[in-house]
Amino acid sequence: MRKFRLLIAPTLVSIIGLSLLLAGTAWADLPSSTPAAGETPGRLAAPMVAADGTYPPVTPTPTPTPTPTPTPPVGPVLYLTFDDGPNPTWTPRILEVLGRYNARATFFLIGSNIDAYPSVVAETLARGHSIGLHSYTHTDLTRLTRAGVNSELARAEAALARATGRTSTCARPPYGSVNSTVRDVIASRGLAMWLWNVDPRDWARPGVSAIVANVRSYAYPGAVVLFHDGGGDRSQTLAALEILLPEFAARGYAFAALPCLAP
Numbered sequence: 001m002r003k004f005r006l007l008i009a010p011t012l013v014s015i016i017g018l019s020l021l022l023a024g025t026a027w028a029d030l031p032s033s034t035p036a037a038g039e040t041p042g043r044l045a046a047p048m049v050a051a052d053g054t055y056p057p058v059t060p061t062p063t064p065t066p067t068p069t070p071t072p073p074v075g076p077v078l079y080l081t082f083d084d085g086p087n088p089t090w091t092p093r094i095l096e097v098l099g100r101y102n103a104r105a106t107f108f109l110i111g112s113n114i115d116a117y118p119s120v121v122a123e124t125l126a127r128g129h130s131i132g133l134h135s136y137t138h139t140d141l142t143r144l145t146r147a148g149v150n151s152e153l154a155r156a157e158a159a160l161a162r163a164t165g166r167t168s169t170c171a172r173p174p175y176g177s178v179n180s181t182v183r184d185v186i187a188s189r190g191l192a193m194w195l196w197n198v199d200p201r202d203w204a205r206p207g208v209s210a211i212v213a214n215v216r217s218y219a220y221p222g223a224v225v226l227f228h229d230g231g232g233d234r235s236q237t238l239a240a241l242e243i244l245l246p247e248f249a250a251r252g253y254a255f256a257a258l259p260c261l262a263p
């Protein structure tokens with residue numbers, strides 16, 4: 001019996017230790033808050049919320065032409081972002097629910113979709129939302145040459161200009177896939193790169209409750225949250241927004257757009 005106890009004690013210690021290690025790993029893998037200089041938003045230090053409950057200033061990845069920080073609303077804010085649109089079915093429905101809660105968001109658009117559905121982009125702008133670039137063909141930019149990355153961004157910029165006459169100062173590489181070339185080209189075009197801090201994986205359609213639970217658990221004041229309005233059936237995303245928007249609004253949150261549109 002004594003021997004048995006002696007065995008159990010270290011086993012328990014190991015299990016607890018392993019659990020802590022796994023918990024630590026999971027936490028370390030979580031996206032974070034505002035990036036430090038030279039780093040991408042997404043996978044850094046712990047969220048920073050001041051003792052008085054205010055959120056940190058929004059600072060995109062530094063580029064040669066710094067993007068002005070937005071005037072923050074009073075109280076905590078979430079930056080909701082939607083990738084892979086515009087989509088003629090889902091974008092208008094997402095715009096409608098955002099409008100109902102006076103939420104502003106940022107749409108990272110695929111250039112070829114802009115060319116296909118320019119009126120959806122115009123409507124997005126008319127409703128006060130911000131626009132970022134998400135390449136022209138939604139390819140993994142790290143597989144391209146420098147010229148190829150430049151082309152993907154230039155074509156997306158041209159599509160946005162054709163559709164709206166506007167210029168975006170923000171880029172988000174498809175899949176969040178980044179290397180030094182991608183980083184360099186984005187910076188050299190005067191674009192700020194925005195990844196995200198919270199990813200509920202809505203693109204994989206994990207179920208409305210899973211999307212809601214993820215955002216509920218990981219969102220914090222100042223976080224950039226990743227959703228999708230294109231790339232397939234987005235009914236789960238829409239249903240999750242119907243739950244999350246009133247819930248976070250009741251907690252005092254505002255929903256603001258990133259500063260992506262050149263004047």
Ligand SMILES: [Zn+2]
Pocket residue numbers: 083084134138174175
């Ligand atoms: Zn995408």
